[in-house]
Amino acid sequence: MFTGIIHYLGSVVGYRQNRQILVIKAADLPGPLKRGESLAVNGVCLSVENHEAQKLSFHLSSETLALTNLSQLRPGDLVNLELPLTLQTPLSGHLVTGHVDALGTILRIQSRGEGKRMTISSPENLRPYLVPKGSIAVNGVSLTIAFLGKDYFEVELIPLTLQKTNLGRLRPGDKVNLEGDIIGKYVYNYLSKEK
Incomplete structure (x- = not known):
């Protein structure tokens, strides 16, 4: 669950494995995030595959590729990043699931x-x-x-x-x-x- 308040931007590095793996660079994002942790990327809730040297990789399912703009990104494009809501996070925006309609x-x-x-x-x-x-x-x-x-x-x-x-x-x-x-x-x- 997220709030829709963006604190971080990342930039697209590229794709691997026929666009099934998205790699982004996020220098300001705290971390490293552990494998399996959630991160909203352009409003899409994704599970972190790997986070090292300021780069994160995510597996993109066929549904994610079909229903979101993550399949249309180019190297250098900026993406909105949001860490999940915690019990200490102010709800400044509204409840966002990360499940794109x-x-x-x-x-x-x-x-x-x-x-x-x-x-x-x-x-x-x-x-x-x-x-x-x-x-x-x-x-x-x-x-x-x-x-x-x-x-x-x-x-x-x-x-x-x-x-x-x-x-x-x-x-x-x-x-x-x-x-x-x-x-x-x-x-x-x-x-x-x-x-």
Whole structure:
């Protein structure tokens, strides 16, 4: 479980074994992390295979490759990193599981003073969990839905978010990992069964 508050960035070193092993460099990440420990990479909960000399490797399942943007990364790309929530961790964002619901596409980015407003497509399977002013994780970053359209939503990015995450480096057409709010998912599932 995570909070969607990003404290670390890593950079992609590359892939091994036909893209089944992702290797990233994370100089600032405390560690070393032990084999099997969890780390959110662009909002995807992954198990650490190895962590040494500031490099981490992760096995990517076929489902992870199919449902997330981790298969589309290039060497040098920055990725958002988050350590798991502990009982001492302030819950500054919202509860994020690291289980991506869908890939969205950035449709538009508009400057708003020092910040930006980003428009992202919302795939059909994600829409039941989205509400205006509700929470959503975009590449693992906890954000508030500023506007909800029929097949898209908009989020506001403050300067701190642009500086501390990879969202400020994205362009229209880029794919982002999306995770709906876990509470919304449970409520939707419960109400669907009641009908």
